[in-house]
Amino acid sequence: MNACPECAGELKYDPSQRRYVCKSCGLALNRDEIDELKSKYGASTPEEEKEKMKKDYLKWWSTKK
Ligand SMILES: [Zn+2]
Numbered sequence: 249m250n251a252c253p254e255c256a257g258e259l260k261y262d263p264s265q266r267r268y269v270c271k272s273c274g275l276a277l278n279r280d281e282i283d284e285l286k287s288k289y290g291a292s293t294p295e296e297e298k299e300k301m302k303k304d305y306l307k308w309w310s311t312k313k
Pocket of ligand 1 (some may be wrong): 254255256270274277
């Protein structure tokens with residue numbers, strides 16, 4: 249199920265608008281917009297997270313000395 253990118257409310261498909269409408273805040277989005285927002289708000293992959301953590305650790309390690 250899709251969650252609203254604004255308020256994390258439930259998105260319900262409205263066939264008359266051919267859009268997903270948020271039950272909580274009323275935001276209406278089509279599929280493309282949902283995908284776009286999801287990538288914008290950084291649903292980063294676990295691999296990317298791991299890389300970031302490794303870099304942070306190395307930074308910490310190098311400043312420690
Ligand atoms: Zn919402």
